[in-house]
Amino acid sequence: MLPATTNVTATETVFVGHEKDIMLLVTLIRQHASLVGLTSLDQTKLITATSELTRNMLNYADKGQVIIDQLTRGNQRGVQLTFADNGPGIADIDQAMEDGYSSGLGLGLGLPGAKRLMDEFHIASVVGQGTTVTIAKWTDE
Amino acid sequence: MTSSTVELLRQKKKQILTGWMNGQLADSQLRDDLMANEDLHAQSEKLLDTLFTVLTDDSLDHPDSASLNPLVDMLSGISKSRARQGFTPRETANYIFSLKDTLLETVQFALKDNPERLVGESLKIGKFIDSLGIITFETFIQGREEIIVRQTDEMINVSTPVVQIWEGILAVPLIGTLDSSRALLVMESLLQEIVNTGSSIAILDISGVPMVDTMVAQNLIKTVSATRLMGAECIISGIRPEIAQTIVHLGIDLSTIVTKASLASALKHSFRLLRLDVKKVPTSSSDGLAYD
Numbered sequence: 001m002l003p004a005t006t007n008v009t010a011t012e013t014v015f016v017g018h019e020k021d022i023m024l025l026v027t028l029i030r031q032h033a034s035l036v037g038l039t040s041l042d043q044t045k046l047i048t049a050t051s052e053l054t055r056n057m058l059n060y061a062d063k064g065q066v067i068i069d070q071l072t073r074g075n076q077r078g079v080q081l082t083f084a085d086n087g088p089g090i091a092d093i094d095q096a097m098e099d100g101y102s103s104g105l106g107l108g109l110g111l112p113g114a115k116r117l118m119d120e121f122h123i124a125s126v127v128g129q130g131t132t133v134t135i136a137k138w139t140d141e
Numbered sequence: 142m143t144s145s146t147v148e149l150l151r152q153k154k155k156q157i158l159t160g161w162m163n164g165q166l167a168d169s170q171l172r173d174d175l176m177a178n179e180d181l182h183a184q185s186e187k188l189l190d191t192l193f194t195v196l197t198d199d200s201l202d203h204p205d206s207a208s209l210n211p212l213v214d215m216l217s218g219i220s221k222s223r224a225r226q227g228f229t230p231r232e233t234a235n236y237i238f239s240l241k242d243t244l245l246e247t248v249q250f251a252l253k254d255n256p257e258r259l260v261g262e263s264l265k266i267g268k269f270i271d272s273l274g275i276i277t278f279e280t281f282i283q284g285r286e287e288i289i290v291r292q293t294d295e296m297i298n299v300s301t302p303v304v305q306i307w308e309g310i311l312a313v314p315l316i317g318t319l320d321s322s323r324a325l326l327v328m329e330s331l332l333q334e335i336v337n338t339g340s341s342i343a344i345l346d347i348s349g350v351p352m353v354d355t356m357v358a359q360n361l362i363k364t365v366s367a368t369r370l371m372g373a374e375c376i377i378s379g380i381r382p383e384i385a386q387t388i389v390h391l392g393i394d395l396s397t398i399v400t401k402a403s404l405a406s407a408l409k410h411s412f413r414l415l416r417l418d419v420k421k422v423p424t425s426s427s428d429g430l431a432y433d
Contacts, residue, residue, distance in 0.1 A: 019320050019321065019322075020290075020293065020320070022318065022320070023317070023318045023320070026318065026351065026352070030351075040383055041382070041383040041386060041387075043383075044351075044352055044383040044384065044386075044387050045383075045386075045387055045390065047351065047352050048352045048353070048354045048387045048391065051318075051352060051354040051356075051357075052354045052355060052391075055354070055356055099392055109355045109391055109392045109393060110354075110355055112392070113355060113390065113391035113392055113393075114391075116390045116391070116392070117387065117390050117391065
């Protein structure tokens with residue numbers, strides 16, 4: 001059997017420029033997550049990762065964009081989030097993904113923690129140009 | 142040979158005001174319920190005064206030039222106050238767009254022998270008023286946003302009460318996202334209330350907090366540490382199963398903090414710490430209740 005292809009069924013883009021925007025973003029993502037049928041636990045994981053990554057974005061790049069995609073893949077449905085900023089970028093991604101490493105004042109668990117909460121996690125960064133983090137959470141097959 | 146357009150308009154100021162007012166008053170959408178006609182007249186006259194004080198032929202071409210700041214400020218003020226008074230965005234924008242008609246009529250009349258110049262000047266005036274319209278729109282939204290921010294702040298303040306649930310026991314039922322400004326507020330009022338009531342136990346109930354990320358956890362840890370410095374014990378209650386799992390996945394260590402699943406079990410724990418005993422009183426034969 002062919003591997004099922006991933007389709008995007010709905011997209012929404014949100015601009016984030018202030019800590020207060022996180023509350024609104026989280027509410028919106030919870031709506032998307034419950035629409036595709038993610039469990040309460042997975043919804044909580046998704047919004048926690050969202051909050052983690054958005055805070056990173058605000059801390060290091062001041063502002064950025066979050067793209068919310070509803071996905072289907074065979075019988076599965078999911079939510080994919082893309083966090084894109086034009087901030088300073090991350091020089092050493094491996095180091096940033098280590099538990100306990102922080103270049104700021106945080107606990108240093110944000111990026112690795114968010115990865116552990118998600119089914120899919122992808123990070124790309126160019127120093128001086130910005131960082132893009134893509135995460136996804138899927139329903140059970 | 143030709144006098145400047147702005148000069149030409151300036152001379153006709155009275156006429157423009159009358160025309161503008163008549164246009165506004167004839168509009169079926171006039172909100173005389175929100176603003177008295179005399180006030181509208183005074184506001185329109187003041188706006189025209191400011192307009193003709195700062196407007197030059199050069200700034201007519203460049204609506205973003207700094208010399209127009211007094212006009213922009215005044216327009217912003219009008220737009221913001223209209224947002225608060227309950228005008229719709231359409232009504233607010235129409236206020237300034239209706240001025241365009243009168244201005245255009247005036248130049249049309251003055252330049253009727255010079256159609257070529259009339260077209261150019263009409264376009265300029267049109268563009269200029271459009272940019273003023275955009276300003277009213279921007280500041281109208283700003284005015285609304287200020288209302289929203291104020292309401293949010295009010296909501297934050299009402300949603301962080303510190304209540305005494307027993308002698309020596311305080312409870313803080315937290316509802317909503319715990320961002321840094323709110324965490325600070327909670328900490329302040331909790332510490333103050335510990336002093337006021339001489340309480341030795343504080344229970345932070347997070348049943349209503351949608352998620353605990355590393356920052357929220359950090360804020361909770363800080364609040365617990367500060368409470369301990371005051372000589373009181375702090376218990377975190379209301380940790381839902383999905384929150385517990387998320388905290389573990391994130392890798393946050395809360396093992397040094399006393400945590401409970403519910404406010405009830407936190408209260409029970411507090412009673413034990415205070416050596417209090419809650420007992421069911423055996424039914425007495427006379428009145429159903431017996432007191433010591």
